[in-house]
Structure formats: C-alpha cells, structure tokens
Amino acid sequence: MQFERDVSLEGLNTLGVMSRAENFCRVESDADWLAAIDYANSRGLGITLLGGGSNVVLGEQLRGLVVHPVGDEIDLFEQRGDDVLVDVLAGTEWDTLVRICNQRGWFGLENLVSIPGSCGAAPVQNIGAYGVEIAEFIESVRVLDLSTREFSVIKSQDCGFAYRCSYFKGPWRARYAIVGIRLRLSTTPAVNTSYAALGQALDNAGLCEPTPEDVLNTVAAIRAAKLPDVRRVPNSGSFFKNPIVSGEHAQHLKAQYPYLPVYPLSDGRAKLAAAYLIEATGLKGYQHAGCGISEDHALVLVNPGQATGAGCLALAEHVMSTVQSAFGVTLEIEPVVMGA
Ligand SMILES: Cc1cc2nc3c(=O)[nH]c(=O)nc-3n(C[C@H](O)[C@H](O)[C@H](O)COP(=O)(O)OP(=O)(O)OC[C@H]3O[C@@H](n4cnc5c(N)ncnc54)[C@H](O)[C@@H]3O)c2cc1C
Incomplete structure (x- = not known):
C-alpha cells in the first residue's frame, strides 16, 4: 500500500474537474484501512473518502488524506x-x-x-x-x-x-x-415494473411477463438513451434532488402548470420533478462560469471542457435562485461538495 502526495483527481471524478489531493492512498483490506487512519493521525491529517467520484463536486485542492477504496469482492x-x-x-x-x-x-x-x-x-x-x-x-x-x-x-x-x-x-x-x-x-425472479416509464418501455418491447434480465436490459437502454455518457460528456448525474413541497403548494403549482409532474407522498406532501422546473425556466443548455446544463437533461450539469468545481457551484446557485423566483421552490444540490 502506497501513500502519495499531490495526486491529480481529474480522472477520479466523473465531472472531470481539475483537483488535486494533498495526500492519497488506495485501500482494499482491513489492514489497509487501519494503515490509512494511522498515516493520517500521525500527521494530523483529516480523511476524505472518495469512491468513483460520481456524486461529488471537487474544489481545486483536497487537503488531508484522500482515501480511495479499491478491489472487488x-x-x-x-x-x-x-x-x-x-x-x-x-x-x-x-x-x-x-x-x-x-x-x-x-x-x-x-x-x-x-x-x-x-x-x-x-x-x-x-x-x-x-x-x-x-x-x-x-x-x-x-x-x-x-x-x-x-x-x-x-x-x-x-x-x-x-x-x-x-x-x-x-x-x-x-x-x-x-x-x-x-x-x-x-432467487425468486420477481420484478418491479411499477415505475411508469419502465412499464411503458417493457410494454412497447412486447415484454408482458418480463424476466429480471429483461428489466435490467430495459433500464440500461433507457438510461443510455436519456443520460449523457460520462466518458463523452463529463457530468455527475442528477445535480439537484427532486424537491418536496407541501400538498397545497403542489396543488397551487399544478393549477398554474398542468404538465408539472407531481408525485403525492404518504404524509400529504408532494415530490416535484426538478427537471421540469429547470426546463420551464428556459435554462436547459445554458452555460455559466465554464459549466453547462445538459442539452439533453435539465437536471444534469456538464463540464464542456475546463469547468472547475467552483464554476459548477456558481451555475448551480444561478439555477436554484431562478427556480426559487419562478416557482417559490427551493432546490437542493445532490452531489457532495468537497474542498470547494
Ligand atoms: C451519469 C450518472 C448517473 C447517476 N445516476 C444515479 C441514479 O440513477 N441514482 C442515484 O441514486 N445516483 C445516481 N448517480 C450518483 C452516483 O452515481 C451515486 O451516488 C453513487 O453511489 C456514488 O458512488 P461513488 O463511488 O462515485 O461515490 P463518490 O462520488 O466518490 O462519493 C460520494 C459520497 O460518498 C462518500 N463515500 C464514498 N465512498 C465511501 C465509503 N466507502 N464509505 C463512506 N462514505 C463514502 C464520499 O465521501 C462522498 O461523500 C449518478 C451519477 C452519474 C454520474
């Protein structure tokens, strides 16, 4: 197990922003994990855990020790x-x-x-x-x-x-x-096809009694068609959570925007589709601070080339304040912000 200094994390975050770890190590076994703690403690370093980097926004430098779990079992x-x-x-x-x-x-x-x-x-x-x-x-x-x-x-x-x-x-x-x-x-091959778009896609494919493999392949195909591929267009998936509002607020918005998807929750509140709200403000495809909103999916922030973590957050702030002004709905960022 190796401890390295000043390691680039550009390939370790799917947004592809430039970022460096002050100290870095990969861990697999229990002994590796303990060695990482000891290394950090003996130098007074904080520990940051970084997996595939698909749900993070990284700043230019992550101080302390970045620990990256590896191995598959x-x-x-x-x-x-x-x-x-x-x-x-x-x-x-x-x-x-x-x-x-x-x-x-x-x-x-x-x-x-x-x-x-x-x-x-x-x-x-x-x-x-x-x-x-x-x-x-x-x-x-x-x-x-x-x-x-x-x-x-x-x-x-x-x-x-x-x-x-x-x-x-x-x-x-x-x-x-x-x-x-x-x-x-x-081991029972039961499937969950309750999600409307999935049920529809299975129906369209003539799969009336889908197997788990049919569901897996159909979901993979829907996702491939819908979401930008991180290898081509660096992104971190959905950048905003679907907001949850009171039942009255949801009804009020639905009356004004009949096409707004509203998902009632068991506690009387309702979940709204953040993508719809962002798209309705005309921000799809918008670029700001070196970062952009995907042309294909309004929930996805993309890195067209040289985006920084700070730039992505500046764009996110702009989206949040625009949606707040237009609908009175507060959006929340989904990825974890580190060192930015
Ligand atoms: C194209 C795309 C599509 C996505 N689609 C979905 C989706 O459909 N549904 C969904 O829920 N998410 C989705 N995501 C988000 C993301 O894939 C998930 O949140 C994923 O679980 C993050 O895993 P990671 O290893 O990349 O975590 P990271 O991004 O590396 O880390 C995320 C957080 O987890 C912490 N962490 C990492 N490893 C550990 C550990 N071993 N112990 C404790 N904490 C740890 C980190 O410190 C950080 O706070 C998508 C992302 C992308 C880029």
Missing part, C-alpha cells in the same frame, strides 16, 4: 430458502455487482443497473432509480469508525435511509467509512 454469505445474503467489498463497482448478481440468479437489483460509482458509496445517498432504492436490499453495512479504529456492523434499519439520504451523508459523514455491505437478495 462479491461473496455469497448465506442462502436460506429463496433468500440470499451477499457480502460485497466497498471498492467493488456498483454496476458490475448488479450484473453479476443477475447472472448468478440473485435478483432484486436490476432497476439499479448502470448507476456509476462504488458499492461503498451506494448506501451513502441510498441510491435509487426506476422505482427502487438500495435501502430495500441492504441487510447491514460494515463500517470502520475513523476515530476509534473499530470495525462494526450497522443494521439497515439504523442507517437513517431516506430519499437520496442516510446518516452516512449527514451526521455520520466524518465518522464512518463503509468497508463493505451485506445485501439480501432473492
């Missing part, structure tokens, strides 16, 4: 009846995990295919897509307490999972590193 821990418990190392690529589980007949994750990033980061914002969230499949999360150097296991129900959020994105952000996750999957 997917193990069957236990099978009981139709239930399988699968242990996965933090550095494993999420999309690889989804596809391997499907090939092995461990079902449930199909709707979450093609989400970039690492398995260690997946619980952090409770990744979700096409009607499914990872929280439904997390049995437990294995963590390392960065201050006490102790490994422990946290049950799913104690992780504070919510829409694009968990305690790992909030109060536990500086406390725990996720070193592995345990998933509860099923």
Whole structure:
C-alpha cells in the first residue's frame, strides 16, 4: 500500500474537474484501512473518502488524506430458502455487482443497473432509480469508525435511509467509512415494473411477463438513451434532488402548470420533478462560469471542457435562485461538495 502526495483527481471524478489531493492512498483490506487512519493521525491529517467520484463536486485542492477504496469482492454469505445474503467489498463497482448478481440468479437489483460509482458509496445517498432504492436490499453495512479504529456492523434499519439520504451523508459523514455491505437478495425472479416509464418501455418491447434480465436490459437502454455518457460528456448525474413541497403548494403549482409532474407522498406532501422546473425556466443548455446544463437533461450539469468545481457551484446557485423566483421552490444540490 502506497501513500502519495499531490495526486491529480481529474480522472477520479466523473465531472472531470481539475483537483488535486494533498495526500492519497488506495485501500482494499482491513489492514489497509487501519494503515490509512494511522498515516493520517500521525500527521494530523483529516480523511476524505472518495469512491468513483460520481456524486461529488471537487474544489481545486483536497487537503488531508484522500482515501480511495479499491478491489472487488462479491461473496455469497448465506442462502436460506429463496433468500440470499451477499457480502460485497466497498471498492467493488456498483454496476458490475448488479450484473453479476443477475447472472448468478440473485435478483432484486436490476432497476439499479448502470448507476456509476462504488458499492461503498451506494448506501451513502441510498441510491435509487426506476422505482427502487438500495435501502430495500441492504441487510447491514460494515463500517470502520475513523476515530476509534473499530470495525462494526450497522443494521439497515439504523442507517437513517431516506430519499437520496442516510446518516452516512449527514451526521455520520466524518465518522464512518463503509468497508463493505451485506445485501439480501432473492432467487425468486420477481420484478418491479411499477415505475411508469419502465412499464411503458417493457410494454412497447412486447415484454408482458418480463424476466429480471429483461428489466435490467430495459433500464440500461433507457438510461443510455436519456443520460449523457460520462466518458463523452463529463457530468455527475442528477445535480439537484427532486424537491418536496407541501400538498397545497403542489396543488397551487399544478393549477398554474398542468404538465408539472407531481408525485403525492404518504404524509400529504408532494415530490416535484426538478427537471421540469429547470426546463420551464428556459435554462436547459445554458452555460455559466465554464459549466453547462445538459442539452439533453435539465437536471444534469456538464463540464464542456475546463469547468472547475467552483464554476459548477456558481451555475448551480444561478439555477436554484431562478427556480426559487419562478416557482417559490427551493432546490437542493445532490452531489457532495468537497474542498470547494
Ligand atoms: C451519469 C450518472 C448517473 C447517476 N445516476 C444515479 C441514479 O440513477 N441514482 C442515484 O441514486 N445516483 C445516481 N448517480 C450518483 C452516483 O452515481 C451515486 O451516488 C453513487 O453511489 C456514488 O458512488 P461513488 O463511488 O462515485 O461515490 P463518490 O462520488 O466518490 O462519493 C460520494 C459520497 O460518498 C462518500 N463515500 C464514498 N465512498 C465511501 C465509503 N466507502 N464509505 C463512506 N462514505 C463514502 C464520499 O465521501 C462522498 O461523500 C449518478 C451519477 C452519474 C454520474
């Protein structure tokens, strides 16, 4: 295991902004994680965890020690009846995990295919897509307490999972590193096609009784058609969360904008489509401070070439204030801002 100084992170964030780590290391085993803590402690350095860099906005320099989990390990821990418990190392690529589980007949994750990033980061914002969230499949999360150097296991129900959020994105952000996750999957080939666009695409393809593989392939195809490819157009996926407003506010907006997608929630509030709000303000394709809003998808900020983290945040501020003025709705940034 190596500790390096002044390392470029340009290839380690999907927005492709220029950024450098003051100190950097890759970790795979428990011993690596502990060595990283010891290195940081002995030099008085703070630790920043960086997975695939697909949900971050990086400033020009990340001070302290940037720890990057690597390696891939997917193990069957236990099978009981139709239930399988699968242990996965933090550095494993999420999309690889989804596809391997499907090939092995461990079902449930199909709707979450093609989400970039690492398995260690997946619980952090409770990744979700096409009607499914990872929280439904997390049995437990294995963590390392960065201050006490102790490994422990946290049950799913104690992780504070919510829409694009968990305690790992909030109060536990500086406390725990996720070193592995345990998933509860099923050998029963049940599928979730409740998400309207997915159901429609399956119908259009004549797949009346879709298999998990059909769902995986259909979701992958929809995503490929809809979202800009990070290898061609650097971006960090959805830059804003879908805002949640009171039921009255949603009704008021719906009366003014009949095409506004409104998703009622069980507590009486409603989730709005941030993409619609941004597009309605005419900002799709808009560029500012070296950063742009995708021509294809209003939720996605793209780096046309030389964008900086600060530039992306300046554009995001502009979008947020424009939407606030137009609709009285407060947008919230989805990626984690580091060193900017
Ligand atoms: C094109 C594109 C499409 C996307 N689509 C979706 C989508 O459909 N649904 C969705 O939910 N997200 C989506 N995302 C966002 C992103 O892919 C996920 O949030 C992903 O889980 C981030 O993983 P990462 O390894 O890249 O994390 P990073 O971006 O490296 O880190 C994100 C946060 O997690 C923390 N972190 C990283 N590793 C660990 C660890 N081992 N332990 C503790 N904390 C850690 C970091 O410190 C940081 O705070 C998309 C992103 C892109 C670029």
